[in-house]
Amino acid sequence: MRDARSELTRPIGVRLWLSGGWLMLLACAAIFAPWIAPQDPLAQDLFLGRMPPFWENGSEAGFWLGTDSLGRDVLSRILYGARLAMIVALVAGTLTCLIGASLGLIAGFYRGWPDRIISRFVDIWMAFPPVLFAILLIAVLGTGLTSIIIAIVIIDWTRFARVIRAEALSQSAMDYVASAQVAGRARFGTMLTEILPNVLPTIVALLTLEMGIAVIVEAILSFVNLSISTDSPTWGGMIAEGRISVHQAWWVLVFPLITLFLTVLSFSQLGEGLKDRFDPVLR
Amino acid sequence: MSGYLNIRNLSVSLRGGGPILRSVTLDVAAGQVHGLVGESGAGKSMIGKAVLGTLPRALQITAGEIWLDGQDLLKLSPGQRRHRIGATTALIPQDPLTALNPSRRIGPQITRRLVDILGWTKAAAEARALELLAEVDIPDPRRVMRTYPHELSGGMRQRILIASAFAAEPKLIIADEPTTALDVTVQKQILRLIAEMQARHGTALLFVTHDLGVVSKVCDSLSVLYAGKIVENARMRRFFMHPIHPYSAALLAATPTYTNPQGSLMPVPESVIETVEQEVTAHDRRWGRR
Ligand SMILES: Nc1ncnc2c1ncn2[C@@H]1O[C@H](COP(=O)(O)OP(=O)(O)O)[C@@H](O)[C@H]1O
Ligand SMILES: [Mg+2]
Numbered sequence: 001m002r003d004a005r006s007e008l009t010r011p012i013g014v015r016l017w018l019s020g021g022w023l024m025l026l027a028c029a030a031i032f033a034p035w036i037a038p039q040d041p042l043a044q045d046l047f048l049g050r051m052p053p054f055w056e057n058g059s060e061a062g063f064w065l066g067t068d069s070l071g072r073d074v075l076s077r078i079l080y081g082a083r084l085a086m087i088v089a090l091v092a093g094t095l096t097c098l099i100g101a102s103l104g105l106i107a108g109f110y111r112g113w114p115d116r117i118i119s120r121f122v123d124i125w126m127a128f129p130p131v132l133f134a135i136l137l138i139a140v141l142g143t144g145l146t147s148i149i150i151a152i153v154i155i156d157w158t159r160f161a162r163v164i165r166a167e168a169l170s171q172s173a174m175d176y177v178a179s180a181q182v183a184g185r186a187r188f189g190t191m192l193t194e195i196l197p198n199v200l201p202t203i204v205a206l207l208t209l210e211m212g213i214a215v216i217v218e219a220i221l222s223f224v225n226l227s228i229s230t231d232s233p234t235w236g237g238m239i240a241e242g243r244i245s246v247h248q249a250w251w252v253l254v255f256p257l258i259t260l261f262l263t264v265l266s267f268s269q270l271g272e273g274l275k276d277r278f279d280p281v282l283r
Numbered sequence: 284m285s286g287y288l289n290i291r292n293l294s295v296s297l298r299g300g301g302p303i304l305r306s307v308t309l310d311v312a313a314g315q316v317h318g319l320v321g322e323s324g325a326g327k328s329m330i331g332k333a334v335l336g337t338l339p340r341a342l343q344i345t346a347g348e349i350w351l352d353g354q355d356l357l358k359l360s361p362g363q364r365r366h367r368i369g370a371t372t373a374l375i376p377q378d379p380l381t382a383l384n385p386s387r388r389i390g391p392q393i394t395r396r397l398v399d400i401l402g403w404t405k406a407a408a409e410a411r412a413l414e415l416l417a418e419v420d421i422p423d424p425r426r427v428m429r430t431y432p433h434e435l436s437g438g439m440r441q442r443i444l445i446a447s448a449f450a451a452e453p454k455l456i457i458a459d460e461p462t463t464a465l466d467v468t469v470q471k472q473i474l475r476l477i478a479e480m481q482a483r484h485g486t487a488l489l490f491v492t493h494d495l496g497v498v499s500k501v502c503d504s505l506s507v508l509y510a511g512k513i514v515e516n517a518r519m520r521r522f523f524m525h526p527i528h529p530y531s532a533a534l535l536a537a538t539p540t541y542t543n544p545q546g547s548l549m550p551v552p553e554s555v556i557e558t559v560e561q562e563v564t565a566h567d568r569r570w571g572r573r
Contacts, residue, residue, distance in 0.1 A: 111340060174381040174382075175382040178374075178376075179374060180384075180395070181335075182335050182365075182368060182374055183395050183396040183400065193387075197384070197386040197387060200386070
């Protein structure tokens with residue numbers, strides 16, 4: 001037997017440190033962008049167009065990561081872009097998780113007709129190619145932050161529903177669930193107190209993964225110009241613009257791309273790390 | 284009817300399929316130990332589950348009565364039934380690994396029934412749990428209450444499940460092969476512990492096993508089950524001296540104890556299997572395969 005308390009003081013893995021650190025940094029950038037951004041992200045100055053980052057010849061003081069073709073500061077735009085990315089990640093990720101995981105839990109635990117209905121919907125949903133589905137939805141809902149969030153929730157709830165249903169199904173077959181029933185627990189109570197804690201590690205892992213996906217989806221929609229109006233900076237929009245002038249000004253493309261990549265990677269690594277920590281059996 | 288649990292002509296079958304239990308009738312007297320013996324797959328666990336109301340969804344009760352303390356459980360609403368079983372009956376399961384919720388601490392898993400069904404205060408339930416853990420020889424019960432199941436050995440977990448089963452002073456405990464999943468060295472201890480606890484608390488015990496040797500040690504009476512059909516209900520002494528059904532006799536001869544102490548394990552003879560199979564088929568024909 002090992003002592004449960006010693007496990008709580010176990011050092012957090014490098015993976016959790018790095019991914020958590022990067023996301024904290026981004027969260028700060030998102031919250032404090034107006035105070036820490038060196039420039040106005042929308043201010044155009046054609047005489048400052050395509051300035052390189054600070055270590056190259058011909059850079060301009062105060063424009064650390066260079067400027068785009070309209071003379072807007074890349075660093076400031078990335079910082080402001082973090083706001084949108086974080087909002088989409090949090091709101092869309094959480095809503096998708098709540099809806100998908102609840103439906104999956106109900107389907108896997110109650111089975112019978114709730115399961116038949118939910119599983120049928122999941123099957124139909126999964127038949128649509130997600131990117132086309134998203135574009136179609138945006139066309140119907142119109143562009144804008146709310147539309148993007150709604151589109152992500154509508155498309156991605158099945159990811160949670162499918163996985164959580166399977167987990168709830170296998171947990172429900174365990175003897176401890178029968179014991180809880182014999183002990184007089186109502187079915188709904190059994191689902192919340194017995195099944196939910198055992199699928200929680202998976203829910204957390206899926207949630208952080210979904211946050212990463214939400215960031216990508218938002219970037220893709222911005223890239224094809226279907227996202228928020230063009231006057232608020234988004235990483236996807238920056239990547240789209242940077243792509244055009246990549247031979248003259250690589251930094252306009254590369255910096256937002258790296259930021260996007262690190263963010264998505266961090267979300268998925270955070271999920272895996274947390275899953276290991278939350279899982280009482282692996283712990 | 285005498286006895287605490289009376290099962291009458293209980294039939295269970297696969298939904299839209301063949302029979303699993305065939306008109307099972309058996310009694311468990313108050314404060315007594317009743318053995319339920321049969322080969323693996325005979326339907327022993329399904330009898331226990333039918334009583335507890337935890338049959339797999341694929342199965343359904345098609346006929347019969349389950350009387351618990353003078354009341355037919357199958358006539359109650361699901362809620363009433365659950366409450367009644369929760370207040371009077373407990374289970375010692377076969378596999379202590381899956382019988383405890385891996386993500387909850389031991390303490391609340393023992394006190395759950397006391398608080399939920401009997402309406403005890405949390406403090407009283409915890410005091411009771413500590414008392415019971417000490418009774419089943421768990422060292423340092425206070426610490427064990429705070430651990431997670433995976434931190435404990437199989438034998439420890441089974442002790443905890445035994446403590447948990449006796450905690451609410453149930454009138455009936457169903458022990459479904461409680462030692463099968465354990466190491467041989469631990470099996471004896473657990474068996475003795477269950478027998479001691481049963482005697483001390485005066486609980487009726489339905490003891491499910493495939494081991495006739497174990498039955499001879501702990502039971503007052505027994506039922507022999509073959510392919511979902513009871514072939515013999517008997518008191519212990521009479522059964523071992525004079526088994527009526529040929530399958531019982533063959534089973535007894537195949538067990539390396541009592542009648543046959545040197546005992547090499549012998550298979551049940553083909554002719555006997557044929558006889559029982561014929562009986563089972565005859566039953567299905569008479570009752571229209573329900
Ligand atoms: N979930 C289930 N679905 C369908 N059949 C089942 C299920 N569980 C058990 N059975 C069938 O019920 C029969 C009796 O099983 P069981 O009571 O577990 O036997 P045992 O006597 O070993 O405890 C077996 O033949 C098995 O195939
Ligand atoms: Mg069994």
